[in-house]
Amino acid sequence: MSTPTRPTPRLPRRAASPAPxxxxxxxxxxxxxxxxxxxxxxxxxxxxxxxxxxxxxxxxxxxxxxxxxxxxxxxxxxxxxxxxxxxxxxxTINVSQLWRNPEQWEVLRDRLIPELAGTGSVRAWSAGCSYGAEAYTLAALLRRQAERGRTFRAEVRGTDIDERMVERAREGRFTAADARDAPLAELRAHFDAEPGGGWRASPALRKLTTFVTGDLLRTSAPRGGFDLVLCRNTVIYFNEDVRDALHARLAAGIRPGGYLVIGATERVADAASLGLQPVQPFIYRKTEA
Incomplete structure (x- = not known):
């Protein structure tokens, strides 16, 4: 920009508008x-x-x-x-319920769990488990599969950063609102009715589950340590870099042939680079490679 050859009149300074x-x-x-x-x-x-x-x-x-x-x-x-x-x-994001997003549980019940049970063992991880609704729903499906005559070893591990939610998950108690979308027959089969319309996971269901405090952003699963990982409705709150790093750690914790299930509003940014192949909307299979 050229320099003016003559003085420029000075205008009164305008007050700056306050920033948000x-x-x-x-x-x-x-x-x-x-x-x-x-x-x-x-x-x-x-x-x-x-x-x-x-x-x-x-x-x-x-x-x-x-x-x-x-x-x-x-x-x-x-x-x-x-x-x-x-x-x-x-x-903290502690919104959950039993059988949340029923369409995903149908795929787990009809396809993923029977396939995994055929290997003789289903080690599952509910990552960001909140107060345990997802983990107990998964445990109920595993028990139902065992009742169909399949003999296999099953365990469900739930982790959450909030110690209060982990303690609540260990209790296995849910309100009527928590169970509003759950099939009544499944509730009666795997949960005990409590006064006021609530439900508590049966002793058999609680035996399948373990809950620990853990920060998903700082800890990693054993490499190939799980057959099935559920991390749903969690990463939408994270920055993209944090989300992608978390998905990489989750994928590393799944053995070849195992599955990752994410939320219906989420995505894995570069699934192929993590060895993940989409098989259903929001469901990925860990490739053999």
Whole structure:
């Protein structure tokens, strides 16, 4: 650009429009300080989640609790266990139910489980199991397969980052709302009715399941250690790089011929590079190679 040859009249400076709250430097910094402090407090890394969604969720919740300043709200979480529990309920994704997405369970029941049972062993992993609805549904299908005369060894392992959900999963208790889409005959066969319309996984079902606390973003399964991995309705909340790295770790944990089942709104970005071949919508088979 050329330099003017004569002075240019100075116009009054216009006040800058305020930037949106979530992108103002100071606000951004206090969010990052909050996530770092929260990670030290709970070992949950909020920076792995999609930034815009998580920041909006946290700020709106803190403001509704009467504390718009994230620094002060973090100190409140450190000092108030009840408030921390309420916050965890808000930001962790614990939406689940028995037989959620019935069409996927039909494919598991009719195709995947009979095929895997024929090998003599079905080692399954419910990754991001929340309070156990998915793991117990899978265990019920495995028991039903065994009742058809197939002799095979079965085990279901559930992991979740939220210790409270893991403890709840071990109890195996579900509300009437949790069971609203479950086939009644299957409920009666594998669960015990409780007062108030609730259900509890039978002792036989609980014997098939193990639940442990684990962070999917930091831990890996034994290489080829599972025949079947379910990780549904979880990665949609993660950044793309985090999602792809997680899918790679899940795929590595599946033995050749085993299967990965993901959620109906999710995708594996480059399945072939992970040794995964799509066989049904949202279901992938680990190739022999």
């Amino acid at each position: 709250a979530a992108t103002t430097p100071g606000r951004t910094d206090d969010y990052l300080r909050f996530t770092a402090g929260f990670r030290r407090l709970t070992r949950i890394d909020l920076d792995q989640y999609k930034r815009a969604q998580m920041e909006r969720r946290i700020r709106s919740f803190a403001e509704r609790r009467g504390e718009p300043d994230l620094g002060r709200y973090l100190r409140r979480l450190q000092d108030d266990h009840v408030e921390l529990e309420a916050f965890l309920d808000r930001i």
